[in-house]
């Protein structure tokens with residue numbers, strides 16, 4: 001089953017397709033510009049209790065704050 | 078003939094600086110973009126007997142109006158009329174990089190050349206790019222490069238030359254959206270067409286920007302077409318969003334990425350990559366919540382040692398050399414006035430300026446290595462959460478730590494922060510961090526006035542200073558510059574061996590810039606203080622201007638239990654904080670005599686006030702250089718206020734407690 005969950009809930013190694021970003025225009029444009037946009041596949045590389053979550057998106061490695069990641073919704077693959 | 082202008086645009090970390098340096102060599106000039114503290118680099122290169130002016134635009138991921146960097150880059154592309162735009166693209170992350178390329182194409186700029194950099198790295202990662210095909214599909218010349226090894230440079234110059242002469246006419250491919258979005262774009266374009274606005278900017282670009290609710294373009298429409306038209310357009314966009322159930326900027330972005338993705342697959346192939354890369358393995362250690370912090374502490378320790386254990390003795394040697402030169406020169410000057418002016422004013426002033434050179438150089442060397450290796454991004458990841466509590470970004474920890482050695486290089490280190498507002502806050506609070514010169518004052522006072530608990534007394538002063546700095550950061554970021562809670566997302570680049578040429582050139586340029594820009598301020602400051610202490614009568618009899626100024630402030634100093642001599646000493650401390658004690662010594666006959674005339678509480682207040690009261694002249698010069706006069710003056714005023722307040726409180730509380 002393909003559930004839609006916040007990106008922050010993915011565990012290291014898990015992948016998902018971004019379906020929505022909830023937040024203001026500044027927030028959205030910042031994510032979009034680094035490649036996090038609806039339709040792309042992301043993979044979580046590391047996620048510790050403390051600090052940001054580390055992802056792979058389109059060949060680049062990104063660190064994204066947990067708060068931000070919880071506003072990005074993905075369909076788990 | 079006017080030089081042709083070449084603009085370099087690209088994402089952060091694509092190798093823009095490397096290419097800029099390779100193109101222009103030492104013929105470059107660093108300044109600021111008008112009105113903002115975003116760095117502007119310009120340089121010149123020659124090809125085929127013709128000179129080209131290269132302008133380095135800030136590295137950005139897109140061209141929205143949400144950040145100063147992006148706005149600066151975009152305004153230059155729109156209004157600066159560059160003859161050729163070189164878009165540097167990182168071959169290892171084509172999808173994301175071409176997003177910016179598409180934004181540039183969408184602006185209707187024709188003369189674009191793509192410099193496809195880091196080809197060596199792409200090859201290693203198994204990314205195969207058909208460069209010729211890419212050029213055909215993108216509609217612009219594509220030059221494969223490995224800037225670090227100097228590969229592709231000649232070809233790039235050649236293409237720039239040919240494009241600027243019209244021998245090649247690029248025809249960039251502009252992104253197409255799905256029919257419904259295209260209808261919205263034409264609808265808005267229709268409203269805007271035939272207006273003054275459409276003569277100045279490309280229609281399609283304006284329409285797309287409006288769909289993204291771009292603040293600057295909305296302001297333009299308001300100015301040219303009035304409120305009613307703007308409202309009409311925005312209502313229309315609102316309705317479209319209603320239909321889609323999603324913000325228009327997200328739709329545009331997704332479709333743009335989709336468009337790029339479709340193009341890409343025609344010229345790029347990814348070979349299978351094997352297992353986790355070295356970077357992933359290193360990151361497991363370096364951004365780990367426990368080991369990461371341990372490594373961070375170690376890295377800071379090494380840098381601190383490197384900059385100061387090497388820099389401070391060099392600073393002293395240079396300073397001593399200048400004062401020996403002064404002593405040697407003095408007997409050769411017959412006029413007393415001239416002797417004072419040259420030896421105590423000019424030579425010692427120039428000595429102060431130059432003595433900072435090693436520190437600044439070593440600092441920039443360390444910072445560029447950290448940056449080039451890719452570690453800086455990891456510092457940001459580790460510290461972000463903690464520093465944000467005080468309104469600062471993670472990387473701001475670096476200037477804070479460096480401040481413990483010397484605030485001058487520390488203030489300059491705020492440059493590594495990406496956001497202008499963050500930079501302003503970070504440099505504002507830096508002078509509160511006690512530098513090594515203040516450590517000498519603190520240790521003198523604790524040793525001379527306290528019979529026991531020396532370390533505890535010294536630590537209490539450091540704690541007060543650090544707490545004041547952090548609270549001030551919170552205050553300044555909330556009220557003075559209004560740092561918005563900016564979402565945290567950064568790229569973690571591959572770890573790389575630094576390119577020594579770039580690193581050394583960068584550090585050299587920065588240190589030279591410091592001497593040039595901060596030099597005058599420090600020199601003038603030294604001359605003023607020299608004049609105040611020697612006229613109309615040399616200091617010592619209470620008749621010099623310096624002493625009179627001190628006496629004028631006596632009632633104020635009394636509030637914190639100090640006398641006019643403290644005011645004079647603090648005045649001299651502006652040149653260098655260690656002067657506070659020596660000036661006191663002169664006024665009282667000897668430094669030892671201080672113990673007899675001051676109580677322990679008075680000495681403690683003096684130590685605190687010396688620590689907090691004002692940035693030294695070199696730090697003021699550094700702050701001015703990194704921001705502007707107004708900001709430097711505000712920092713100074715703020716520090717004097719805070720130091721007086723704390724001095725007064727401690728004096729009164731201490732007295733009440735019977736100390």
Ligand SMILES: Nc1nc2c(ncn2[C@@H]2O[C@H](COP(=O)(O)OP(=O)(O)OP(=O)(O)O)[C@@H](O)[C@H]2O)c(=O)[nH]1
Nearest residue numbers: 089090091092093094095136195198223224225449
């Ligand atoms: N492997 C490889 N590395 C490169 C190449 N060109 C640049 N680099 C490295 O890429 C990193 C970034 O280079 P810079 O020139 O500082 O990039 P920049 O775009 O100016 O980056 P910002 O200053 O962050 O905007 C450095 O570590 C360079 O050594 C290249 O052709 N191949």
